[in-house]
Amino acid sequence: MTTARRLSLLATAALLAGCASVSPDGLRGDVTALTAGRTAGVPQAALPAMAPAARAQAQQSIDHWLAQPLTQDAAVHIALLNNPGLLARLAALGVADAERVQAITLPNPHLTLGRFTTSQEREMERTLAFGLLDLITLPWRTARQAERLQIATLQTAQDVVTLAADTRRAWLRAVAAEQVAATHERMVEAAEAGAELARRMAQVGNWSRLQQAREQVVLHEATRQRARAQLAAATEREQLNRRMGLWGQQTQYQLANQLPPLPAAALPADGIEATALRERLDVQAARRQLDTQATRQGWSRAGAVFGDIGLAYSRNTTTERATGSSDIKRGWEIDLPLPLFDWGGAARTRAQAEVEQSAAQLQDTAVRARSEVRAAWLTYRTALDLARQQQAEVVPLRQLIAQETTLRYNGMLASVWDMLTEARNSTQAVANAIEAQRDFWLAETDLQLALTGTSPGALQGLTSGAAASTTPQGH
Amino acid sequence: MNRRNFFSGAATAVAAASVSRVALAALPEPATQSSADTAPPLHPPTGRPYNPVVTLNGWTAPWRMNAGVKEFHLVAEPVVREVAPGFMVNMWGYNGQSPGPTIEVVEGDRVRIFVTNRLPEHTTIHWHGQRLPNGMDGVGGLTQPAIQPGKTFVYEFVARRPGTFMYHPHADEMVQMAMGMMGLWITHPNVGKGATHPHIAKVQRDYAFLLNAFDVEPGSMTPKVNTMLDHNIWCWNSRVFPAISPLVARQGERVRIRVGNLTMTNHPIHLHGHEFEVTGTDGGPVPKSARWPEVTTDVAVGQMRQIELIADEPGDWALHCHKSHHTMGAMGHSVPTMIGVDHRGLVGKIQKIVPDYMVMGERGMADMGAMEMPLPDNTFPMMTGTGPFGPLEMGGMFTTLKVRADQPAGSYADPGDFKQPSGNQAYEWQGAAANTPRPVRTDTPGTAPGAASARKPATGTHQH
Numbered sequence: 001m002t003t004a005r006r007l008s009l010l011a012t013a014a015l016l017a018g019c020a021s022v023s024p025d026g027l028r029g030d031v032t033a034l035t036a037g038r039t040a041g042v043p044q045a046a047l048p049a050m051a052p053a054a055r056a057q058a059q060q061s062i063d064h065w066l067a068q069p070l071t072q073d074a075a076v077h078i079a080l081l082n083n084p085g086l087l088a089r090l091a092a093l094g095v096a097d098a099e100r101v102q103a104i105t106l107p108n109p110h111l112t113l114g115r116f117t118t119s120q121e122r123e124m125e126r127t128l129a130f131g132l133l134d135l136i137t138l139p140w141r142t143a144r145q146a147e148r149l150q151i152a153t154l155q156t157a158q159d160v161v162t163l164a165a166d167t168r169r170a171w172l173r174a175v176a177a178e179q180v181a182a183t184h185e186r187m188v189e190a191a192e193a194g195a196e197l198a199r200r201m202a203q204v205g206n207w208s209r210l211q212q213a214r215e216q217v218v219l220h221e222a223t224r225q226r227a228r229a230q231l232a233a234a235t236e237r238e239q240l241n242r243r244m245g246l247w248g249q250q251t252q253y254q255l256a257n258q259l260p261p262l263p264a265a266a267l268p269a270d271g272i273e274a275t276a277l278r279e280r281l282d283v284q285a286a287r288r289q290l291d292t293q294a295t296r297q298g299w300s301r302a303g304a305v306f307g308d309i310g311l312a313y314s315r316n317t318t319t320e321r322a323t324g325s326s327d328i329k330r331g332w333e334i335d336l337p338l339p340l341f342d343w344g345g346a347a348r349t350r351a352q353a354e355v356e357q358s359a360a361q362l363q364d365t366a367v368r369a370r371s372e373v374r375a376a377w378l379t380y381r382t383a384l385d386l387a388r389q390q391q392a393e394v395v396p397l398r399q400l401i402a403q404e405t406t407l408r409y410n411g412m413l414a415s416v417w418d419m420l421t422e423a424r425n426s427t428q429a430v431a432n433a434i435e436a437q438r439d440f441w442l443a444e445t446d447l448q449l450a451l452t453g454t455s456p457g458a459l460q461g462l463t464s465g466a467a468a469s470t471t472p473q474g475h
Numbered sequence: 476m477n478r479r480n481f482f483s484g485a486a487t488a489v490a491a492a493s494v495s496r497v498a499l500a501a502l503p504e505p506a507t508q509s510s511a512d513t514a515p516p517l518h519p520p521t522g523r524p525y526n527p528v529v530t531l532n533g534w535t536a537p538w539r540m541n542a543g544v545k546e547f548h549l550v551a552e553p554v555v556r557e558v559a560p561g562f563m564v565n566m567w568g569y570n571g572q573s574p575g576p577t578i579e580v581v582e583g584d585r586v587r588i589f590v591t592n593r594l595p596e597h598t599t600i601h602w603h604g605q606r607l608p609n610g611m612d613g614v615g616g617l618t619q620p621a622i623q624p625g626k627t628f629v630y631e632f633v634a635r636r637p638g639t640f641m642y643h644p645h646a647d648e649m650v651q652m653a654m655g656m657m658g659l660w661i662t663h664p665n666v667g668k669g670a671t672h673p674h675i676a677k678v679q680r681d682y683a684f685l686l687n688a689f690d691v692e693p694g695s696m697t698p699k700v701n702t703m704l705d706h707n708i709w710c711w712n713s714r715v716f717p718a719i720s721p722l723v724a725r726q727g728e729r730v731r732i733r734v735g736n737l738t739m740t741n742h743p744i745h746l747h748g749h750e751f752e753v754t755g756t757d758g759g760p761v762p763k764s765a766r767w768p769e770v771t772t773d774v775a776v777g778q779m780r781q782i783e784l785i786a787d788e789p790g791d792w793a794l795h796c797h798k799s800h801h802t803m804g805a806m807g808h809s810v811p812t813m814i815g816v817d818h819r820g821l822v823g824k825i826q827k828i829v830p831d832y833m834v835m836g837e838r839g840m841a842d843m844g845a846m847e848m849p850l851p852d853n854t855f856p857m858m859t860g861t862g863p864f865g866p867l868e869m870g871g872m873f874t875t876l877k878v879r880a881d882q883p884a885g886s887y888a889d890p891g892d893f894k895q896p897s898g899n900q901a902y903e904w905q906g907a908a909a910n911t912p913r914p915v916r917t918d919t920p921g922t923a924p925g926a927a928s929a930r931k932p933a934t935g936t937h938q939h
Binding site for chain 1 (some may be wrong): 693694805806807809810811812813814815816817818821824825827828829831832833835836840843848849850851854856857
């Protein structure tokens, strides 16, 4: 082997190793590209930057958003910039990138130096040994590490879209809870008027203690429900604070005073399964996993049979002690494991099983994605119908009942308490409408996530609505 | 008044009496009434003469003479009755109104009544109080098959005794009477010219009306047929004060008032300013020796009372049922008494929740008579009516007997408000205010006499 040839070999190795440099932005650009259009209705949300100047600018933006009544888009922006958990995930992605680079950097060659003396000779051994397999498999391994990193990137992107969805849900719950608490304030006012009038009725002898007690119980029931509603408003706001990574002075922001209006038309159910299979990040990750395993199967066979092939170049100098004349022995050594015992069967089986595992996982993910998107769409559609019914039918009916009861009060056909009860029922209907509107937007968030993001987990829309709804009479 | 329609109907019937035998073989043309006003008395154009009655807010059915038989045609049908201006009720009635037209005949007349059923269900007519063949008594299932929708039945009998009678269905009776199906029947005594019946005096004014009651949910139009006693619309001839016509009389005239009760409770009918005698009941004229003077007579359920008086005191005299709830419009019986409850500081608070709220009942309910508050649609107010001195605070079984020295004989025109002669009217005391000591009053509720006093002191009842 000539020097030139040796140099060219080293140059190739250096070139291959040179590809393996870490991404300067910690792969955030890749994550941003993957999450574009998938972050809970926010078209292009920024992720925390590496540069200190950009971080300071992000803090300014956060302060600016918090200075105004907080919209859901602003909440999502803040969460993606400021959530410490997400920052940790992004940092972990940076670690994975560094590990990738580490993994595909060629191992350093071994230089063995030996000095042996006998009575006649002095021998100097110089061996430059190089693990050949690493070099041979470098293109494979580079591709594999790139794929693994892509999977990690996809997983981080899923974390981003999940955080965006969680933030949006938290915002919806917090805004709805604050509005509901305000309706309970009005219901308490109505009950207070009724109880106070009842007290005066008993005072002048028009009512018995029994009748008065009934109105006092109504007041206590109303204050009990108000306390729960206020607690719910505070805890939902804290959930939102956690998502946005806020503490201290920053938590003093004001929430927007209403939920977005219901859409005029529902999203059609056409092609939702195809969209989910095409767009969802978890499906993409599972598909990538299968590809990786399949390519790995190819070279794993060779690797498993031949183990590590070693190449060594020796240059030994033998010097006769008596004469001082020296002789140089040069030579190549190749180190091959003999496939006597391990014919690579186990490794092959393992690789094949891993391919099967990945294929099954992809199928599982796809089946889940299809089912989730169907369930999410049904929940979305039902939630929209229920919210429209509450808003367009029930609330106006309750208001009509309250107005008609007032007319009956005018005609001495109904009492002040009948009128106040209907005023409370009417207010309760408004609270129910707010909750139904919230449930719709929660279902919409689930649907968007199930359609283009990742698994929304248990659907939040209607189940949570049923649990959170309150009844006016408390029975 | 809508006399034109009435007379055109009557004229048709009379005209029919003079046409061919072919026409007489057909059903008499049914007359119909579109007005709830009091029609003028129908002087008999054919048959034996008599002094006709005036049906308050009603009318008398025209007839045709067919070979000496008086033929009437009643059509049982759904109607919309104006119970008071602006208050319409879906009822069932006869010939366009509830109650149906008054049937006036003379003792000894042979009467043939065609009854056509235009209701959605079967019906019959029972001739309440009449002596008649059993098969003409009109009890569905007992004396005849019911008249099916679209069918016409014929009743025929001789009006054997004079007096005040009623007619009403006797098939699904509860529902059909709750819907307003009823009418008056007057059999005038058969006396020759110039002669008088020994127990039936000749009168200058002869008024007749039925007592009936409905339960109309405020804001609705159709009576609740299953209500037994808790009615809210107490009527005379399906009409309530101030929409009931006044009774008018010239000073000194003899006035007869015939009242029949088809509600489900009794009504003590009371007249101001005069005594009267009950001169007739369901059973016929009361012998003079058996009469006694009264100012109130109770008309029990299913009864008729015929009272007579000399209207010799000029003025506007109240005539009403003495059950005070029966002179009221629709009211909420469960609305609590608010008298004496201080509303200070609460009005604003309640108005914050119910912007249209106004305090009512704090001093009593008289405010209701004066206040013009929006009510549910088609709702008759609890108190209404205005006189020359302010709100009357009435509604229901109430009207007036207007006695005037200058009321022309035979005129039923409303003479307007009575001009009170000076010195003959209650007036306000202008001297020093009354200075009577108020009795000492305990403000806290006590225990019933004899009850065990195991309760805590009453001061503990008013916490917070």
